[in-house]
Amino acid sequence: ALSHHENWQRQWRNPTPKKAYDVIIIGGGGHGLGTAYYLAKEFGIRNVAVIEKGWLGGGNTARNTTIVRSNYLWDEAAALYEHSLKLWEGLSQDINYNVMFSQRGVLNVGHTLQDMRDIQRRVNANRLNGVDSEVLDAKGVQELVPAMDCSQNARYPVMGASWQPRAGVARHDAVAWGFARAADAYGVDILQQTEVTGFKIRDGQIHGVHTNRGDIEAKTVGCVTAGNSGVMAKMAGLKMPMESHPLQALVSEPLKPVLDTVVMSNHVHGYISQSDKGDLVIGAGIDGYNGYGQRGSYPTVEHTLQAIVEMFPSFSRVRMNRQWGGIVDTCPDACPILSKTKVKGLYFNCGWGTGGFKATPGSAHVFASSLAKGEMHPIAAPFSIDRFNTGALIDEHGAAGVAH
Ligand SMILES: Cc1cc2nc3c(=O)[nH]c(=O)nc-3n(C[C@H](O)[C@H](O)[C@H](O)COP(=O)(O)OP(=O)(O)OC[C@H]3O[C@@H](n4cnc5c(N)ncnc54)[C@H](O)[C@@H]3O)c2cc1C
Numbered sequence: 001a002l003s004h005h006e007n008w009q010r011q012w013r014n015p016t017p018k019k020a021y022d023v024i025i026i027g028g029g030g031h032g033l034g035t036a037y038y039l040a041k042e043f044g045i046r047n048v049a050v051i052e053k054g055w056l057g058g059g060n061t062a063r064n065t066t067i068v069r070s071n072y073l074w075d076e077a078a079a080l081y082e083h084s085l086k087l088w089e090g091l092s093q094d095i096n097y098n099v100m101f102s103q104r105g106v107l108n109v110g111h112t113l114q115d116m117r118d119i120q121r122r123v124n125a126n127r128l129n130g131v132d133s134e135v136l137d138a139k140g141v142q143e144l145v146p147a148m149d150c151s152q153n154a155r156y157p158v159m160g161a162s163w164q165p166r167a168g169v170a171r172h173d174a175v176a177w178g179f180a181r182a183a184d185a186y187g188v189d190i191l192q193q194t195e196v197t198g199f200k201i202r203d204g205q206i207h208g209v210h211t212n213r214g215d216i217e218a219k220t221v222g223c224v225t226a227g228n229s230g231v232m233a234k235m236a237g238l239k240m241p242m243e244s245h246p247l248q249a250l251v252s253e254p255l256k257p258v259l260d261t262v263v264m265s266n267h268v269h270g271y272i273s274q275s276d277k278g279d280l281v282i283g284a285g286i287d288g289y290n291g292y293g294q295r296g297s298y299p300t301v302e303h304t305l306q307a308i309v310e311m312f313p314s315f316s317r318v319r320m321n322r323q324w325g326g327i328v329d330t331c332p333d334a335c336p337i338l339s340k341t342k343v344k345g346l347y348f349n350c351g352w353g354t355g356g357f358k359a360t361p362g363s364a365h366v367f368a369s370s371l372a373k374g375e376m377h378p379i380a381a382p383f384s385i386d387r388f389n390t391g392a393l394i395d396e397h398g399a400a401g402v403a404h
């Protein structure tokens with residue numbers, strides 16, 4: 001057998017499924033792989049399978065625009081995303097894989113008096129929760145982003161922004177690869193090209209899953225399948241208050257360094273950063289219809305580029321190289337679902353919508369704790385599916401930013 005160190009030097013095995021595991025994680029994205037990693041590393045539960053119908057990291061984890069921040073309004077959301085941001089700050093060392101987390105800051109821009117009042121309110125709430133956040137005026141934004149039109153000639157003049165210096169971007173697929181390699185080194189089985197086609201439920205208790213490679217047993221199952229979670233819930237006889245929509249992104253031809261922070265504007269409805277390779281990474285809102293196609297409609301692309309050129313007129317001649325989409329699982333209050341279900345031993349971690357990449361380590365950590373202990377982690381508890389019965393929603397449409 002390879003030593004732990006030798007294990008670590010490899011990528012990951014492609015094992016044959018065992019008949020039974022202590023825990024099954026459905027979904028080989030960042031959240032699922034991270035959950036398996038923390039189960040093994042922090043809670044000593046290593047007899048775990050991550051079941052992935054495609055290839056690991058092939059879903060939203062490797063399709064997103066990689067913005068990482070924690071400047072959400074409500075205490076519950078700030079606690080969750082700030083827990084994650086703190087894990088991001090040590091993640092490369094922890095999993096021994098460079099996830100290229102670059103704390104270049106994030107600006108959420110305001111264009112009206114009401115925008116600025118909302119920004120001031122959110123920044124005040126952030127500071128009360130120990131989240132680094134400050135309000136900048138137009139001059140402060142211009143100093144950070146010389147290429148941006150902060151003049152009064154703009155159709156939507158920039159009045160200021162919230163600024164989170166510790167926020168930034170990371171290399172998305174490296175997160176999946178890093179968590180996969182680290183989990184595998186602990187003995188976690190990552191079963192790719194293995195689709196869960198149903199749940200084995202008896203007397204209200206989960207006993208495992210049906211897959212295209214046969215049945216696999218476990219009495220603890222965590223479903224972490226993002227845009228496909230509504231379909232998974234239906235297989236288990238559950239209803240999820242969630243809609244799956246296409247969310248698109250674009251990248252441009254590589255440019256010389258021109259933008260060294262992240263700029264997001266809810267108002268003109270677009271956001272942009274520049275990757276280490278030089279391409280502009282651009283996104284905006286979801287396509288309004290429900291869809292599972294991992295692609296969106298052209299009007300959304302057009303609207304996105306109008307928003308970018310409104311903020312950066314000098315980018316109007318830049319050529320776009322690629323466009324793609326993912327399937328985002330959006331909840332009515334723009335917050336996730338981290339929850340037990342009425343089926344004993346079956347948990348869901350989904351509903352991250354357009355903003356779950358930033359939560360990857362934090363979500364995985366608290367979800368692993370919940371699966372290990374059989375009780376929801378205090379940071380996860382407010383995001384129970386029951387909130388849609390009790391009405392205790394956590395409305396983050398403002399801070400969830402552009403894409404909702
Ligand atoms: C275009 C775009 C831009 C985004 N930008 C940002 C951003 O800048 N910042 C941010 O914080 N968030 C962003 N997001 C959201 C973020 O990408 C997601 O919330 C997050 O990555 C979800 O991670 P995950 O691991 O839960 O899902 P995924 O990575 O989608 O993993 C779920 C996995 O489950 C698998 N699966 C589904 N059904 C089954 C089944 N039956 N059996 C087995 N496996 C199954 C899928 O194949 C998939 O690999 C963006 C999303 C998109 C699409």
Ligand SMILES: CSCC(=O)[O-]
Nearest residue numbers: 067354355400401403
């Ligand atoms: C897709 S929007 C990115 C974010 O939520 O910071």
